[in-house]
Amino acid sequence: MNNSMASLTELSLAAARDGLRKKKFSAVELAQAHIAAIEKARALNAFIVETPEKALAMARQSDTRIIAGEAGPLEGIPLGIKDLYCTEGVPTTAASRILEGFVPPYESSVTANLWRDGAVMLGKLNLDEFAMGSSNETSYFGPVISPWRRRGSASPIVPGGSSGGSAAAVAARLCYGATASDTGGSIRQPAAFTGTVGIKPTYGRCSRWGMVAFASSLDQAGPIARSVRDAAIMLRSMAGHDPKDTTSVDLPVPDFEAVVEHGVKGLKIGIPKEYRRDGMPAEIENLWAQGIAWMKDAGAAVVDISLPHTRYALPAYYIVAPAEASSNLARYDGVRYGLRVPGKDIVDMYENTRAAGFGKEVRRRILIGTYVLSAGYYDAYYVRAQKIRTLIKQDFEAAFADGIDAILTPATPSSAFGLGEKGSADPVEMYLNDIFTVTVNMAGLPGIAVPAGLSSDGLPLGLQVIGRAFDEETLFSVGYVIEQSAPPIPPPDNWWP
Amino acid sequence: MSVNQATVRRIAHLARIKVSDAEVPHLQSELNAILAFVEELSSVNVEGVQPMTSVQPMPMKKREDNVTDGGIPDAIVANAPASDDHYFIVPKVVE
Numbered sequence: 384m385n386n387s388m389a390s391l392t393e394l395s396l397a398a399a400r401d402g403l404r405k406k407k408f409s410a411v412e413l414a415q416a417h418i419a420a421i422e423k424a425r426a427l428n429a430f431i432v433e434t435p436e437k438a439l440a441m442a443r444q445s446d447t448r449i450i451a452g453e454a455g456p457l458e459g460i461p462l463g464i465k466d467l468y469c470t471e472g473v474p475t476t477a478a479s480r481i482l483e484g485f486v487p488p489y490e491s492s493v494t495a496n497l498w499r500d501g502a503v504m505l506g507k508l509n510l511d512e513f514a515m516g517s518s519n520e521t522s523y524f525g526p527v528i529s530p531w532r533r534r535g536s537a538s539p540i541v542p543g544g545s546s547g548g549s550a551a552a553v554a555a556r557l558c559y560g561a562t563a564s565d566t567g568g569s570i571r572q573p574a575a576f577t578g579t580v581g582i583k584p585t586y587g588r589c590s591r592w593g594m595v596a597f598a599s600s601l602d603q604a605g606p607i608a609r610s611v612r613d614a615a616i617m618l619r620s621m622a623g624h625d626p627k628d629t630t631s632v633d634l635p636v637p638d639f640e641a642v643v644e645h646g647v648k649g650l651k652i653g654i655p656k657e658y659r660r661d662g663m664p665a666e667i668e669n670l671w672a673q674g675i676a677w678m679k680d681a682g683a684a685v686v687d688i689s690l691p692h693t694r695y696a697l698p699a700y701y702i703v704a705p706a707e708a709s710s711n712l713a714r715y716d717g718v719r720y721g722l723r724v725p726g727k728d729i730v731d732m733y734e735n736t737r738a739a740g741f742g743k744e745v746r747r748r749i750l751i752g753t754y755v756l757s758a759g760y761y762d763a764y765y766v767r768a769q770k771i772r773t774l775i776k777q778d779f780e781a782a783f784a785d786g787i788d789a790i791l792t793p794a795t796p797s798s799a800f801g802l803g804e805k806g807s808a809d810p811v812e813m814y815l816n817d818i819f820t821v822t823v824n825m826a827g828l829p830g831i832a833v834p835a836g837l838s839s840d841g842l843p844l845g846l847q848v849i850g851r852a853f854d855e856e857t858l859f860s861v862g863y864v865i866e867q868s869a870p871p872i873p874p875p876d877n878w879w880p
Numbered sequence: 881m882s883v884n885q886a887t888v889r890r891i892a893h894l895a896r897i898k899v900s901d902a903e904v905p906h907l908q909s910e911l912n913a914i915l916a917f918v919e920e921l922s923s924v925n926v927e928g929v930q931p932m933t934s935v936q937p938m939p940m941k942k943r944e945d946n947v948t949d950g951g952i953p954d955a956i957v958a959n960a961p962a963s964d965d966h967y968f969i970v971p972k973v974v975e
């Protein structure tokens with residue numbers, strides 16, 4: 384790769400967009416620069432499928448539209464797509480063996496929105512199998528390796544999950560932004576682990592149509608990008624009402640980019656005491672205190688608040704999410720698509736197919752979900768968990784009714800960990816990664832993770848901002864203040880080419 | 881609450897996932913670890929609380945009862961492991 388091509392991949396999404404419009408470079412040049420970067424970064428295992436020919440064809444069309452003065456909001460911008468989004472004619476696996484070889488004859492609504500606005504697809508990004516995981520180690524196609532390493536160490540670090548391929552690719556300059564999805568923290572935790580920005584919008588802001596379902600009342604699409612502004616630009620294109628998803632909300636999509644620099648003067652930022660957990664590492668505690676100081680310096684009022692049901696969110700999630708997953712994943716039966724393993728009769732065929740097709744974590748969650756929905760346990764587990772969900776939502780509603788505009792918390796309980804370090808003996812150890820993010824999914828609210836510093840061993844740390852339903856604009860404004868206040872976080876050293 | 885080995889086998893069959901005898905003890909301990917983790921929910925007072933059934937408070941949208949799609953059998957069976965003449969092929973179900 385020559386220097387000028389390498390420098391193209393260093394641009395922000397916003398700068399690439401502006402440069403294309405001023406014809407400083409072409410969409411084909413941007414696509415070529417990223418294709419070259421992806422080829423050199425296979426050690427990261429961020430992509431399941433690379434689509435260089437498609438990228439170049441789309442880029443040529445973008446160049447034609449730019450010359451004709453018909454550029455869309457994302458015209459010519461190369462993006463990565465989490466392999467949870469169905470893409471017409473391009474294999475879609477959800478990182479599961481059970482979907483190996485599946486080629487959707489249709490396009491997800493969110494990706495269709497991106498192509499409508501001129502974006503260019505570089506390929507399909509690795510993830511935890513069916514988005515179930517917090518480290519990208521459950522993928523059938525192998526783990527994603529973070530571009531980040533601990534200072535002075537060459538041992539591999541996880542990028543977080545489930546959107547680990549998205550986060551790693553964006554952090555490693557393999558794409559300007561990526562689609563991701565968040566059921567319990569799967570956008571915000573990998574963003575925090577890789578020094579990128581990730582926003583889970585309000586439930587209903589983006590269509591779920593054509594996104595492989597995990598837990599339908601929790602799943603929400605969102606972007607991962609390298610700055611708050613870039614995430615705002617991407618979300619505007621991804622979001623919008625879709626008649627094909629009855630839970631998508633018929634509200635206008637604001638120009639999120641326009642509010643990024645609005646500041647926080649006069650806002651009331653809530654600090655929930657229940658997020659201050661025993662055993663919280665000092666560097667997470669310090670990061671949070673630093674974030675509070677930045678808010679005050681920028682003119683916000685900081686108020687202590689209480690969200691009393693916080694501690695129940697993660698256990699309730701591990702009833703609701705597996706229950707919905709066991710129902711959603713019933714469709715993988717070896718009949719209509721994907722893997723089939725023969726058996727002596729149809730039930731034997733189902734059982735063989737699903738035993739071979741699902742990995743250990745997915746199987747675990749289907750079994751838990753089947754159990755909590757089974758006769759005699761439904762009320763004790765599932766209905767009780769949905770009642771607790773109501774209580775969690777009411778906690779947030781009470782805080783917002785008291786005039787709180789946004790809530791500031793750490794994004795994760797620690798920095799990224801090493802490959803194979805967590806969850807091998809006890810699955811719950813891995814689940815605890817989502818302790819600060821999962822409340823937001825349970826309540827259907829928007830949350831953004833923004834890089835705010837580095838750990839003592841040189842890994843990124845992020846802060847989370849939680850907002851009112853459909854008030855992503857405030858999250859972008861608060862996130863931008865964090866981004867501007869934080870010490871600059873240099874990109875990870877390029878060890879992979 | 882915890883599950884015994886017979887329950888593990890029963891729910892695996894309900895979920896249509898074959899598990900070998902050798903896998904059952906390990907699955908049992910994993911499932912019990914998760915059930916122990918969610919156990920603290922039983923201490924929460926949920927008296928009079930409505931379960932969440934709609935994440936956003938909005939009426940269910942309904943569309944008109946019209947045919948809006950169809951006529952694409954080739955696309956429907958394109959990914960099937962076994963199909964013939966626009967039918968999915970499965971092992972014999974009725975003796």
